[in-house]
Amino acid sequence: MQTSTERDSHYNHLEQMSVAEILQHINYEDQTVAVSVSKALPQIEKLITVITARMKVGGRLFYIGAGTSGRLGVVDASECPPTFGVPFDLVVGIIAGGDGAIRKAVEFAEDDINQAWKDLSAFNITHKDVVVGIAASGTTPYVIGGLKAANQNKIATGCVVCNSGSPVAAEANYPIEVVTGPEFITGSTRMKAGTAQKLVLNMLTTTVMIQLGRVKGNKMVDMQLSNxxxxxxxxxxxxxxxxxxxxxxxxxxxxxxxxxxxxxxxxxxxxx
Incomplete structure (x- = not known):
């Protein structure tokens, strides 16, 4: 069955559009993303509650993903220490293919179903931790394998996907499904799906850090004074x-x- 993120765009003959038309259509599609995220708020709340509880007893949050999804996890993780003053290894982003894949795509890295658990094991992951798989399609083998192995080792799992009823969501204890539909350019999930994932990741870590007391009033009182x-x-x-x-x-x-x-x-x- 074809996933909604892979369905044909609602628009055609893009190369014949004016710049103004392209921008208007992309902007219109982007406006639908926040609405899609709002429908998943109950799912997001459940995962945040689990992450917060685990962190209060010494647990960590691990993101695993490939391509754009993996990069978004790395970005969100890397921004937690300067924003909230937490240790660099409290939130960890892992991308298929290793850190080199952040800048340059690594061919077929996402197709290895066993590699994610190897990558997680390098951090001495335990039952106190939480693993969140990020995959727009919800079908990435790297993420499926990582979540499956985490479940087998009694580690709480979540996910952020942009299709309903996906294999990744089936492996997650606390799935978040933000259904964003067809992209402006067919299959280009760096667009609406990526935006949706970024919004959800913002919600996850920001809310968790507030729950952990890393914000006072509305101020980042523990931020690193790095510039x-x-x-x-x-x-x-x-x-x-x-x-x-x-x-x-x-x-x-x-x-x-x-x-x-x-x-x-x-x-x-x-x-x-």
Missing amino acids: NKLVDRGTKMVMNATGLDETTAAKMLKKQGSVRKAVDFYNQNKQA
């Missing part, structure tokens, strides 16, 4: 929380190393 923009942002956050002037706030932030620590230090010494 001048973030130092300026952190300084303003300290100023707003303490009433200190900019120079004093900046010095305190630099000395304490994070917004949270700077504000806590101020409050402790103020009370003293």
Whole structure:
């Protein structure tokens, strides 16, 4: 049976369209993605609840995927430490074909049904962890094999797919199915399906980190101060929380190393 992401585009003769027409049609299709994601919110909530519970007892989150899906997992994982100040190995993105596949496609890497578990095993994965397979089609052997092996080892599994009733979803304890339908260019799942996956991954890690106390109010109080923009942002956050002037706030932030620590230090010494 043909998956919905592989069905023919609703549009034809794309090469005959004007630039304006192409943009209008792509934008129209993109507007349907958020609606598709909204229908999967109950599924997303269930997976977030499991990930949060596992992390509270020392577990980690692993993404496995191939191609665009794998790259999206790597991106989401890599952004957690600078955004939330968590260890680099709390959320791990694994792509079929290894890190080299992030920049250049590795032929047939996604077709190896045994490789994902080998890749996961390199991280000494345990029953405390959660494995989430990312696959637009829901048919990627690399992801299916990884989830199957994780299940056999009593590890919680989830997935993010863009078709209903897929083999990947069948292997996941907590499947997330965001049905995005045909792409503007037939089969080009880097478009709507990729956008949907990115939205879901944003939801997963952002909500988990909030649940773990990595956000205060609406601020990234544990963010890494890795560039001048973030130092300026952190300084303003300290100023707003303490009433200190900019120079004093900046010095305190630099000395304490994070917004949270700077504000806590101020409050402790103020009370003293």
